[in-house]
Amino acid sequence: MDQSHIRNFSIVAHIDHGKSTLADRILELTDTVEKREMVSQMLDTMDLERERGITIKLNAVQLIYHAKNGEDYLFHLIDTPGHVDFSYEVSRSLAACEGAVLVVDAAQGVQAQTLANVYLALDNDLEILPVLNKVDLPSAQPDVVKEEIENLIGLDCSQAVEISAKSGLNVDKVLEEIVDKLPAPSGDANAPLQALVFDSFYDSYRGIIAFVSVKNGVLKPKDKIRFMATGAEYEVIEVGVRTPKEVIKDQLTTGEVGWISAAIKNIEDVRVGDTITHVNTPAKEPLKGYREMNPMVYCGLYPVDNARYDDLKEALSKLKLNDASLQFEPETSQALGFGFRCGFLGLLHMDVVEERLEREFNLDLIATSPSVIYHVFKTDGTMEAIDNPAALPPAQNIDHIEEPYVSAEIMVPKEYVGAMMDLCQKKRGEYVDLQVLDDIRMLMKYELPLSEIIFDFFDKMKSCTKGYASLDYEISGYRESKLVKMDILLNGQIIDALSTIVYKDFAYHRGNAMTIKLKEIIPKQQFEIPVQAAIGGKVIARTNIKALRKNVLAKCYGGDISRKKKLLEKQKEGKKRMKMVGSVEIPQEAFMAVLSMDED
Amino acid sequence: MNLYVHLPFCDHICFYCDFKRKVSISKKEYIDALYKEFTSLNIDSIDTLYFGGGTPSSLSIDELKQIGNWFIPYLSKDYEWTIECNPDSLTKDKIILFKEMGVNRISLGVQSFQDELLQKIGRHHSSFDVYRCINDLRECDLKNISIDLIYALPNQTLKQVQNDVNIFLSLQLPHCSIYSLQIEENSVFGKQHLKPADQDLEADMYDCICQTLKGYHHYEISSFCLNGYESKHNLVYWSDKDFTGIGWGSSGKEKGIRYDHASNYNDYLLDPLKRYFIETTKEDLMFEAIMMSLRTTFGLNVKQFNEKYKIDFYECYKKTIQKYQNYFIQSKDSLVCTQEGRNILNTILIDFLE
Numbered sequence: 001m002d003q004s005h006i007r008n009f010s011i012v013a014h015i016d017h018g019k020s021t022l023a024d025r026i027l028e029l030t031d032t033v034e035k036r037e038m039v040s041q042m043l044d045t046m047d048l049e050r051e052r053g054i055t056i057k058l059n060a061v062q063l064i065y066h067a068k069n070g071e072d073y074l075f076h077l078i079d080t081p082g083h084v085d086f087s088y089e090v091s092r093s094l095a096a097c098e099g100a101v102l103v104v105d106a107a108q109g110v111q112a113q114t115l116a117n118v119y120l121a122l123d124n125d126l127e128i129l130p131v132l133n134k135v136d137l138p139s140a141q142p143d144v145v146k147e148e149i150e151n152l153i154g155l156d157c158s159q160a161v162e163i164s165a166k167s168g169l170n171v172d173k174v175l176e177e178i179v180d181k182l183p184a185p186s187g188d189a190n191a192p193l194q195a196l197v198f199d200s201f202y203d204s205y206r207g208i209i210a211f212v213s214v215k216n217g218v219l220k221p222k223d224k225i226r227f228m229a230t231g232a233e234y235e236v237i238e239v240g241v242r243t244p245k246e247v248i249k250d251q252l253t254t255g256e257v258g259w260i261s262a263a264i265k266n267i268e269d270v271r272v273g274d275t276i277t278h279v280n281t282p283a284k285e286p287l288k289g290y291r292e293m294n295p296m297v298y299c300g301l302y303p304v305d306n307a308r309y310d311d312l313k314e315a316l317s318k319l320k321l322n323d324a325s326l327q328f329e330p331e332t333s334q335a336l337g338f339g340f341r342c343g344f345l346g347l348l349h350m351d352v353v354e355e356r357l358e359r360e361f362n363l364d365l366i367a368t369s370p371s372v373i374y375h376v377f378k379t380d381g382t383m384e385a386i387d388n389p390a391a392l393p394p395a396q397n398i399d400h401i402e403e404p405y406v407s408a409e410i411m412v413p414k415e416y417v418g419a420m421m422d423l424c425q426k427k428r429g430e431y432v433d434l435q436v437l438d439d440i441r442m443l444m445k446y447e448l449p450l451s452e453i454i455f456d457f458f459d460k461m462k463s464c465t466k467g468y469a470s471l472d473y474e475i476s477g478y479r480e481s482k483l484v485k486m487d488i489l490l491n492g493q494i495i496d497a498l499s500t501i502v503y504k505d506f507a508y509h510r511g512n513a514m515t516i517k518l519k520e521i522i523p524k525q526q527f528e529i530p531v532q533a534a535i536g537g538k539v540i541a542r543t544n545i546k547a548l549r550k551n552v553l554a555k556c557y558g559g560d561i562s563r564k565k566k567l568l569e570k571q572k573e574g575k576k577r578m579k580m581v582g583s584v585e586i587p588q589e590a591f592m593a594v595l596s597m598d599e600d
Numbered sequence: 601m602n603l604y605v606h607l608p609f610c611d612h613i614c615f616y617c618d619f620k621r622k623v624s625i626s627k628k629e630y631i632d633a634l635y636k637e638f639t640s641l642n643i644d645s646i647d648t649l650y651f652g653g654g655t656p657s658s659l660s661i662d663e664l665k666q667i668g669n670w671f672i673p674y675l676s677k678d679y680e681w682t683i684e685c686n687p688d689s690l691t692k693d694k695i696i697l698f699k700e701m702g703v704n705r706i707s708l709g710v711q712s713f714q715d716e717l718l719q720k721i722g723r724h725h726s727s728f729d730v731y732r733c734i735n736d737l738r739e740c741d742l743k744n745i746s747i748d749l750i751y752a753l754p755n756q757t758l759k760q761v762q763n764d765v766n767i768f769l770s771l772q773l774p775h776c777s778i779y780s781l782q783i784e785e786n787s788v789f790g791k792q793h794l795k796p797a798d799q800d801l802e803a804d805m806y807d808c809i810c811q812t813l814k815g816y817h818h819y820e821i822s823s824f825c826l827n828g829y830e831s832k833h834n835l836v837y838w839s840d841k842d843f844t845g846i847g848w849g850s851s852g853k854e855k856g857i858r859y860d861h862a863s864n865y866n867d868y869l870l871d872p873l874k875r876y877f878i879e880t881t882k883e884d885l886m887f888e889a890i891m892m893s894l895r896t897t898f899g900l901n902v903k904q905f906n907e908k909y910k911i912d913f914y915e916c917y918k919k920t921i922q923k924y925q926n927y928f929i930q931s932k933d934s935l936v937c938t939q940e941g942r943n944i945l946n947t948i949l950i951d952f953l954e
Contacts, residue, residue: 524799526944549803552945554779554822556895558604558837559851561858561888562878568891572950 001074004184006255008076008213010094012121013103014111014470018133022103022165022174023079027244029171030063030075060096060199060211060257062241067179075178076213076257078198080117088291088325088345091120092198092273095289096213096257099127099182101174102155106132106140106162109148111411111470118153124289127182130155131174136164148438185215185255192283193217195252195276197227202321206237208264212276213257215287220251224279225262228286232269233279234262270321295327295343296404296475297350297454298387300368300497301357302339304577304588308363309338315361316340319353326353331388335497335581336366341388347454364577368497369594372450375402375478390496392485395536401483401501404450406473407432411443416465420444423464427452428503447476451501456595486511486540488518489532490584497591511541517597521590524548529584601646602836605634605667606847608654611689615722616750618784620849621654622865627663630848633872637846638670640873645676648833655709657685661697668701675702680832682707682746687729692736699740705831706737707777710747713767714760717753722788734771744829746775751805752797753781761805765812774829778809779822803943810939820896821942838896840889840904856885882909890952894945899929899936920951
């Protein structure tokens with residue numbers, strides 16, 4: 001199809017504003033997917049995504065639209081992840097497009113993620129098409145929200161389409177707008193090849209499959225290609241598109257979005273944001289925007305069964321393929337054996353990776369509580385970056401410790417500003433600014449330690465604002481803090497995987513909360529287990545898990561045998577998922593206890 | 601033969617119960633189906649006979665007579681015939697009938713002697729009914745009486761439990777089964793998501809019960825008796841022997857193979873002879889034998905076990921027995937749990953589940 005009849009676009013939105021539902025309606029309206037085949041939210045292919053109602057991975061679908069002007073247009077709809085943790089991936093998938101449909105909930109208005117995504121789209125020079133969704137809700141105020149978009153973002157909303165993605169109202173008008181308002185790709189098919197890699201996944205038969213947007217030139221089977229950032233070279237075996245079924249094509253030309261397979265076995269070779277070019281007639285420069293992603297949150301991942309270390313390694317390698325920002329390297333724990341220290345973009349990212357490892361690779365994992373990277377300045381004048389509390393040098397060798405801070409922007413309805421400020425103070429936040437956004441909401445700016453954000457800030461924020469606040473943050477730099485390592489002892493033995501680095505003034509409080517939580521989580525065993533929190537050998541909190549006295553089925557007659565046996569088998573399964581450390585059996589969730597304890 | 605007969609009729613549903621039972625259904629249809637199943641049995645003689653439920657005493661005199669008469673010709677010389685009864689439906693007439701038929705053991709569902717607590721768990725009798733029943737039973741020379749008690753009930757105190765056990769003692773009855781409340785998913789309590797009692801309090805209650813009943817033979821985790829009054833029928837379950845079950849939802853074990861009946865009531869009525877055999881491996885059967893026998897002070901009969909399963913028990917479970925050696929009394933012929941061992945039997949059994 002003629003390049004001027006191609007439209008590449010994404011849909012961007014705040015979580016729950018209806019992005020996936022709109023994508024579904026578009027697929028239906030263009031007959032890409034027949035209604036009866038339609039599983040709700042077609043683009044979210046992973047179970048996990050559908051369950052959580054969030055989009056984690058991007059996906060690209062080709063569809064043909066018969067416009068009202070009588071001509072056919074080739075659309076590539078590129079889905080983007082909808083969470084702050086994945087902003088680099090969002091930015092790369094946006095870079096694969098020329099335009100974006102901005103979906104705003106006509107009842108809720110502009111939210112933190114709406115802004116964040118719009119800025120990413122503007123950074124990538126995209127044309128933005130505002131759309132108001134859920135206009136059929138009784139609480140919808142399309143005119144108010146339009147004004148808000150114009151004030152906050154500066155987009156002209158006079159012609160914004162008012163839709164209901166759920167009922168399908170006016171979705172056809174959105175398609176017409178895409179044809180009329182969004183630009184066609186501008187590249188040159190005769191120029192040297194530049195294809196942007198914006199996603200990849202592993203197929204056990206074909207190796208790594210990369211999703212690309214061809215910006216210039218043409219990509220065909222048998223082409224010799226080079227990944228410009230990694231330098232890896234391959235011969236293309238197949239190219240194609242997804243409709244959303246996989247379709248093999250003769251070529252991908254300028255403006256087209258599709259996949260390539262090239263028997264790529266080395267996971268490291270394919271990185272999101274990289275540019276593919278031809279080996280013989282290479283482009284002078286790669287496309288802009290490639291970045292090595294730096295994780296912000298770290299935790300240890302260990303197989304419950306040590307024998308599955310290699311399986312975990314393989315699984316992590318495979319996940320890294322379509323999750324460029326996941327990092328991992330081997331580490332050892334006295335308590336947990338061999339495992340990996342893994343780096344994530346944020347807490348949700350960590351959660352998702354963990355769940356995918358357990359579900360898709362059938363692994364039983366122990367995750368240690370998350371940590372940030374601390375800069376430890378030692379008395380000998382050197383600095384060590386520490387991402388694992390257990391690795392902190394002895395106190396006498398430490399001159400001072402710096403920890404990462406973030407600039408946080410919190411959008412919050414007026415009535416919760418007081419509660420939110422209290423929370424930020426409690427979390428060692430430093431006030432920067434407070435702006436009035438409109439009649440209802442204010443924008444708070446704070447400098448906060450990242451470690452407090454990953455600790456329980458989200459949960460606390462949700463509960464003190466009834467879920468109305470939204471948070472966006474980025475690393476602002478390192479600052480010196482009074483930090484100490486807090487060890488946890490079970491039955492007198494330090495469990496290295498339970499050590500945390502805490503702000504000194506919080507230590508007593510947190511030590512206490514931690515021991516109480518562990519007492520709740522760790523089941524009674526045949527002997528009493530002291531649970532202690534200690535700093536530098538000095539015990540600051542202590543409780544006891546009393547010995548198990550009674551664990552028996554009261555009633556067991558002839559008819560009970562099957563049931564009682566099943567019950568015991570279930571308990572045995574639970575026990576299998578526990579880790580024997582010394583003489584104490586510790587359930588998986590104990591290692592994450594620090595995240596679920598209640599400090600108040 | 602050891603025979604269990606399920607009579608699934610109740611006048612009302614108790615909050616803790618999840619057995620197969622029905623309120624107000626036509627008993628005739630069921631009795632007809634049960635008779636069909638009874639006549640299909642190949643009975644030589646009956647050593648132990650157990651009418652359970654449900655509430656067998658909620659049947660009418662005529663119905664009880666009709667059913668009881670089927671079995672009388674087969675009773676062996678030293679038979680034990682138990683009928684489960686509720687204090688609110690066990691009338692003097694029924695007691696007289698039981699005595700005439702030859703019933704020689706009564707299991708009375710007392711649960712507690714505290715009227716307030718009885719109400720909270722959905723029982724419709726009072727402690728007065730219990731005293732009346734015991735009096736009537738003794739008058740009719742039915743002296744082998746067992747009562748059921750439940751502890752760890754919602755908001756029950758240690759003192760209340762002690763009180764219940766003391767009343768049992770003062771009644772000078774030969775047998776008592778005391779269960780801690782188990783909140784079954786399909787019971788009223790389960791549906792109400794009732795929270796179980798504190799583990800430590802429950803352990804204190806159990807200690808108190810065992811202490812108070814020191815003069816009784818604590819022959820199984822929940823069973824106490826005066827010498828010679830062990831329940832012969834229940835010991836069958838706990839000693840890896842065969843038993844036959846008839847009636848809706850009942851289970852049995854013949855030649856080591858276990859079976860259930862239809863779990864749907866109408867399915868049972870349509871085909872009462874249908875048995876659903878449970879696939880078990882030798883390992884399953886071995887585990888079940890251990891699970892059941894370690895509950896009693898008689899323990900596991902090692903010789904019988906080795907012969908039956910053609911295996912060396914001590915060799916086969918060396919690791920687990922070693923691990924819990926302080927909780928066992930070992931001899932060549934038997935393995936018995938100590939009181940401490942029986943208290944944490946679940947923990948021990950999980951290790952036997954290899």
